[in-house]
Every structure is written in structure tokens, then in C-alpha cells.
Amino acid sequence: MALIEFSQPAGFGDTIGLINNWPQEMLSELCEEVILLLQYKIGSINRNKYLEKLLMQDSTLTSEKVKSCINAVSHLYRFAAKAKLSGEDLHQQLTSDFTCGVSTLSVITNVWKTKGPSLIACNFTEEKLNIGQLVDLQWKLGMAISSDSCKSLNSPFVILKLKVSDPSGNLHTYTMEMTLTQFKNFSTQLKEIASLLATV
Incomplete structure (x- = not known):
């Protein structure tokens, strides 16, 4: 060979x-x-x-x-x-x-x-997992001024908008709202995933 x-x-x-x-x-x-x-x-x-x-x-x-x-x-x-x-x-x-x-x-x-x-x-190299594929990710930073329970909230938040294509090709949009701390943790986890994938 x-x-x-x-x-x-x-x-x-x-x-x-x-x-x-x-x-x-x-x-x-x-x-x-x-x-x-x-x-x-x-x-x-x-x-x-x-x-x-x-x-x-x-x-x-x-x-x-x-x-x-x-x-x-x-x-x-x-x-x-x-x-x-x-x-x-x-x-x-x-x-x-x-x-x-x-x-x-x-x-x-x-x-x-x-x-x-x-x-x-098992043809693992050619198989695709039966999960959606991320097509687009948008984010927006906002500030919550007040709420029903608090007159002066002044709390920052992040809104994530994910556009995902399912295995059959249909597009779905998912929206998430996170506190700044949650967003920082999410970002750290994404970086860890990226570094693990780089070694694969």
C-alpha cells in the first residue's frame, strides 16, 4: 500500500x-x-x-x-x-x-x-450527529432600569439570539437572556470547548 x-x-x-x-x-x-x-x-x-x-x-x-x-x-x-x-x-x-x-x-x-x-x-468519520447546526449568533447588551419589585434596578443583561438549522434543514431561532455573570461563564465555557476541539 x-x-x-x-x-x-x-x-x-x-x-x-x-x-x-x-x-x-x-x-x-x-x-x-x-x-x-x-x-x-x-x-x-x-x-x-x-x-x-x-x-x-x-x-x-x-x-x-x-x-x-x-x-x-x-x-x-x-x-x-x-x-x-x-x-x-x-x-x-x-x-x-x-x-x-x-x-x-x-x-x-x-x-x-x-x-x-x-x-x-461504524464510519464515525463520516457520520454527523443528529443535532442542529449553529448558523448565526447575535448578541445585544441591555440595561434593566426597573422591575415590578424594584424601582431602580440598573442591572446589565445580555440577550443571545441563536439561529439553528435542524438535521432536516429547517431553521429555528432561540433567544436567551443572561445576566452579565452568566454570560461571562457561558463565554468561558465556549472558549474551553473551542480549545478542546482544537486538540481533536
Whole structure:
């Protein structure tokens, strides 16, 4: 099989170097969890579980480094599923593109040989979640001057207007009113979601 171009995220090579130091059993467990995650059978991977075990052999590890390892394995398996690679094809790709240790290479490809076909079969890369798509977002800042219970309220608020297209293509408009504090929390959560999506 001809090699397929593999786009490496920034720092990917360094992360592979970290993964090379993982014990085989732990890496195998992570690989299996990543495949379950990509099949939407689990919601997340507990990186602290791995960090606690790995700190015994490398005290310089951090939660962020473990997260990078999880993201790297996810990226590899997502690529392999999209390209519909067999275990041998993935082995060849990893051998040519990366400096994977022998045991790392063995674990990643062996798990792929047994669990990969089920991920390819579910066509996760081509399926779309049966949810709406955000088409437009508008916001407006206002000031509540008074209310029935308070003569001088003087409280700022934000009105969000979301235009969403449902899976059948129909447009729906949703309006929300938030206090400034609620809007700041909402904004922070959106930033966190965006940064998580950037690693996927």
C-alpha cells in the first residue's frame, strides 16, 4: 500500500517520545479506551488515572503531557479509521513516519488489528450527529432600569439570539437572556470547548 500523508499536529513527535516510555499494559489500556471514546461508547478518558501510575517512573510528567499522549493516540486512530488502514498498513505508516519504539509500535498496531475494524465499520468519520447546526449568533447588551419589585434596578443583561438549522434543514431561532455573570461563564465555557476541539 502507498503511504498516505499523515498531518502531524504541533509537538506530535515529542509526544510519541513520551509514549515510548509508557509500560506496554498501560499503553494497551489507553489504546482500547481511545477506540471506545472514538466510537462514543465512553464520554472521556481519566488522564489522572494514568498520571498517578506513570509518576512512579517519571516524576517530570504532568497532566498536560498525559493529555498530549491521549490526544496523539486519538489522532493516530482517527487517521487510521478515516484511511481504513489494516493493522499491517498502520504498522508500515508508523514505521515510516515516526520514531516509535518497538514495543509502542507493537501495542498500537496490535490493538488496532483487534479493535480497529469495529471503529472503521461504524464510519464515525463520516457520520454527523443528529443535532442542529449553529448558523448565526447575535448578541445585544441591555440595561434593566426597573422591575415590578424594584424601582431602580440598573442591572446589565445580555440577550443571545441563536439561529439553528435542524438535521432536516429547517431553521429555528432561540433567544436567551443572561445576566452579565452568566454570560461571562457561558463565554468561558465556549472558549474551553473551542480549545478542546482544537486538540481533536
